[in-house]
Amino acid sequence: MENYTYSPDESEDSDTNEVMEMVDPSCDPNKPVKVSFEEITSAAYRIKSGIVNTACSKSHMSDLTGMDIYLKKDFLQHTGSFKERGARYAMLMLTEEQRQKGVVAASLGNHALAVCYHGYQLGIPVTVVMPIIAPIMKIQKCRDYNAKVIMEGKDMGEAKKIAIQYSKKNDLTYINGYDNPQIIAGQGTIALEILEQVQDVDAIVVPTGGGGLLAGVAVAIKTLNPNIKIIGVESERCASYNAAMESSKPIFTSIGGTLADGLAVPMIGYNAWETSKNIIDKMVVVKEEWIAVAILRFVELEKCVVEGAGACGLAAILAGQLDEFKGKRVVLILSGGNIDTTILGRCLERGLAADGRLVKCKVTVSDRPGGISELCKLIGSIGVSIKDVIHERAWVTSDVFSVEVKVVCETRDYNHSVELRDLLYSRYKKVRFDNNQFQSQVSSTSDYD
Known part of the structure; x- marks a missing residue:
């Protein structure tokens, strides 16, 4: 395990440099980028040879819920999450010089895994900064792809600052896991697949953390069929998009321990917010016990091991927060399946108790x-x-x-x-x-x- 601590004393003008090194160059709050549909279609073409076109099958829980539910199983990507889409596209768009030097990412796990895997596939050196609360399984998998793993920071906010500082100091490219415009475009490719796989969709329910997946899906869907409803869902322990809606701008939100650790982002990305704020139809905040029940239902009824983030869509349905779609055709994006076995055991017991x-x-x-x-x-x-x-x-x-x-x-x-x-x-x-x-x-x- 390696620790990295940035010291302001390394520069003559430490205060100025520290502020500069906290800035993500691809995510300027004063000049947010609105991702276009054309960028998403470009991403779909470029990444198709390295990404799994995952199944979107009808759920056994359709009769149970009174909805025609389809499950987009993106946890079946090689590293177990949708994050591969954006990571591959962002890395394919690097210049030759940037590829030679390498990239840096900050992540609780899924983005780190995606960058490490596709960096390994494309021959690009990768360093990932993971907070100390990151799941052990994800940390080890990153190392298996020959990545340099830095364990530092109590949460994603701190890990991100450290990663940006590290990238500046070592002249590496920092790849934001949810707000880089190319990341958002790559995540949006999942929507194009859904429309090819399921006819007459009424709504798509999207797990929401930093907002990249929600933004990409919303742009693609609303461009092709504005009648399809886009529903974002997040845990009550990390409801940063809901906070942004209340404040009309991204705002720092304190986060607590949550079963949906993949959504534990303290502030929605500026680009993701600018792209999605006017085109989503509803944002739902779910309680932790419903996430646990949803994980249990997936294991028992679908034989799917889905992490808390991926289970949030079903949690919202089970909690009765999407009853307006009774009798409608609804697609749930199962965004990831990388859950620690020890955490899975706790989730199942908590789900049984809540049930x-x-x-x-x-x-x-x-x-x-x-x-x-x-x-x-x-x-x-x-x-x-x-x-x-x-x-x-x-x-x-x-x-x-x-x-x-x-x-x-x-x-x-x-x-x-x-x-x-x-x-x-x-x-x-x-x-x-x-x-x-x-x-x-x-x-x-x-x-x-």
């Missing part, structure tokens, strides 16, 4: 022989599976003959969890459930808090 199928409750029972056994038999009598049992005596203050038992159970569905809850409340005086997030969806036979 009402993994339940944790605390029950105070008699500490006399058979008390805990009776509780377990009662739970098992309705077909609920017990995953874990922990009992605690020291913190039970009611009497010395009682014990608090914490039970983690697995149920068939939310209605089964409600059945369990009602059964326990009917037999025991002290019962507390820790996860009833979706209680309003199912009517219970009892009125318990």
Whole structure:
């Protein structure tokens, strides 16, 4: 692992140089670039030999959601995300001198992987700056493509500053992962494929982080068919596009830990904003628990392992935020599938909990022989599976003959969890459930808090 820290003392006029080195030359806030449809078609022609034309197939969840859903599976690109489209186009457009010197990128993972892979394919030296929160799997894959990996910065904002500074100091080309105009044009090629693969599309739902994919897709679609609705979707933990809409300009937004780590960008790109601000139809902000449920649904029903960013479109549908498209034909862009196996396990468990199928409750029972056994038999009598049992005596203050038992159970569905809850409340005086997030969806036979 390598650390790089830029020191202002390396120059005589440190304050001026530090400001200059923070500027991304391709993303001038005072002169934003609006990407054209012609640039997107040019990108499609240039990259087609090095990019997978991924499937866009009808989803098994169409009947479940009441929509005609199609899934654009761009997680099937070689490095597992749509980022390859823009990365290859941007690198193909380099001059010979720029190719010889190499490029620098900052990324949590997917853009880094794309640049490293296509740099390796095209013989271009690559350095990537990845924040310390970047997934381990993505870091190792970048190294597998012979890239120089610098682990520095607590988040994407810091990593980007370090990468720009590093590129200036070493006379390398910095490739912005979401706001470089060529990156935006490359990402827009996914829309051209969708229109060839699916007829009579009513809406396309686009995961949104820095805004590059949204901008490219919006330009391509609105040029060819203005009637198709473009819906952006982002996590509530990193809703930077929504913040830009409220402020009428890109604005720094604090971001928190999110399952959609690929969307964790603190500010929408200036070029992406200028390109997309007037042509998108709706922006949706989804809660984390719905992202977890969406990841679970993809694994169970589609046999697809999709990262949080790619699952956001389905999350919005499951949360009821796109009900106006009931009966319509909707395309979801599954933007990436690079999720750490450890994180995947947590996501599936969190999804089961949010779905009402993994339940944790605390029950105070008699500490006399058979008390805990009776509780377990009662739970098992309705077909609920017990995953874990922990009992605690020291913190039970009611009497010395009682014990608090914490039970983690697995149920068939939310209605089964409600059945369990009602059964326990009917037999025991002290019962507390820790996860009833979706209680309003199912009517219970009892009125318990």
